[in-house]
Amino acid sequence: MPELPEVEVVRRGLARWVRGRTITGVDVMDPRSIRRHALGTEDFIGNLGHATVLDVVRRGKFLWMPLQAEGSREGTLPGVALMAHLGMSGQLLMQDPDVPDEKHLKVRLRLSSSDGMPEELRFVDQRIFGGLFVTSLVPTPDGQPGGQGETPLPEIAEEAAHIARDPLDPYFSFDDFYTKVKGRRTGLKRALLDQGLISGIGNIYADEALWRAKLHYARPTDTLRRADAFRIVEAAREVMGDALAAGGTSFDSLYVNVNGDSGYFARSLDAYGRAGEPCRRCAAVGLASIIKREQFMNRSSYRCPVCQPKPRNARW
Template sequence: MPELPEVEVVRRGLARWVTGRIIEGVEVVDPRSLRRHVPGVEDFRGRVTGARVTDVVRRGKFLWLTLEDPDHRADAPQVALMAHLGMSGQLLIEEADAPREKHLKVRLSLSAARGEDGGEPLPADLRFVDQRIFGGMFVADLEPTVDGQPGGTGASALPLIPHQAAHIARDPLDPAFSVEDFHHRLRARRTGLKRALLDQGLISGIGNIYADEALWAARFHYARPTDTMRRPDTLRIIEAATSVMARALAAGGTSFDSLYVNVNGASGYFARDLEAYGRSGLPCRRCAAEGRHTLLRRESFMNRSSCLCPYCQPRPRNARP
């Protein structure tokens, strides 16, 4: 499943290609991808057709396009076109006459536009492709954020958020993320550190890959009790998570197969730089640099696994699951 850097790569690509353009047509190839839009396909088509995209915003792994009412009514509710990528969802920018993808689900036709330099015309289609059909699209009303801050990361993000994403906490790359607030909530959880990092209601965007990477970088065991975390400890894990996700973002995300791509269909390359995740049985590079030969170890965790260095990340005596 895509994690925060992967979704942010997609958000930035969409912001570049679709902001300011009007959705002139909607083709629903597979209605199953609109199952989250309860009123149905025709309502979806009616609410989206003619709307102008004003921004592309992300909160954690949630992604939405803010839409301007086609009739410019002052009393019209502010809405967003939500895109849930699920396990295999892709949002691709294509030419209108490009061959149809095998798993194409929804096709949005965009108004004509040219690049920032006024050069070549921009591709005319925004396509939602989903092999496993766990993802989908739907229209949602926007509501004020609880803290009055922008709903998420976006060029002109307003203090509004779709109801379906309001329960998601802010992520470390969000300008409005508060380390102090996270620290207090973290200590109150009284659980293991990795379990807390994966709790999207506490901190969003961190999945199994980046949790392992951040814990390795900060030298914390995944079972470190959260109520023993001091402020410097909390700052250390947040700085580690921020650093690893920023590097992954710069590399275009982490891709292990062809299911995750950015809006142009290119895969990320950060998998080449992973230090812990997926490297069980291989030498810890930090230990090797310090003259030790320690092999990374894979341990069962929450019906999945954690990969760690037994020397750099010793298990605490008061470990919590």
């Protein structure tokens, strides 16, 4: 499933192509892809018709496009947004009308013409775990922008209002994170995956951040020193920044950006997926250490037994 860097790659691409453009038509090829829009297909199309996309915003792995309805006064807060959930295989692709429909095309948004830009935004989803729906925007509790966007607004999609800010958010508070994580009696990786504590970090980037910070995934959070907590947050910020620069992490053809291109950060992973291979950091100083794969929460964790030794008071 795409994690924060992959969703941010999509957000930046969409912002370039759709911001300020009007939706002139909507085609729903498969109603299953708008099943989260409880009022059905006609209401979905009615909400989008002739609405202008004001921005593309992301918090954690949530992505939404604030909409200005036709006839709304300029400068008023939008109040509604088109939410996009990519799921396991969802793709948002910008295409020209003369490009043949993709095999798994589910929804098509036709956009107003703009300086030779592609005129269709297509939602393609092979496995149908993702989808689109129109949602309400609610005020942010702190009055700050709801997430990463080009024109920050103090509103957030209702479905994303419960999650914490992510490490790349300029309004992320390390002090708030540290206070909350110290109050938990859990393991460090579980805390990193808890979207109520810190959002946007999934299994891949948790393993990579823990490797960079030289911390074991079962380190008890209530014993975490402030310096260690700062180190793991900075490591998460760095690894996701590196992934962004590489266009995200792609292990197959399902994750692509709005131009249909795959990211290549998988080539730079230091821990995740490298079981049985030498730890690069240990090898650099002449130590022989092999990355281990271990069972964790019905998934896998990867670590170096030398760089990231298991604590005696490990908490899973």
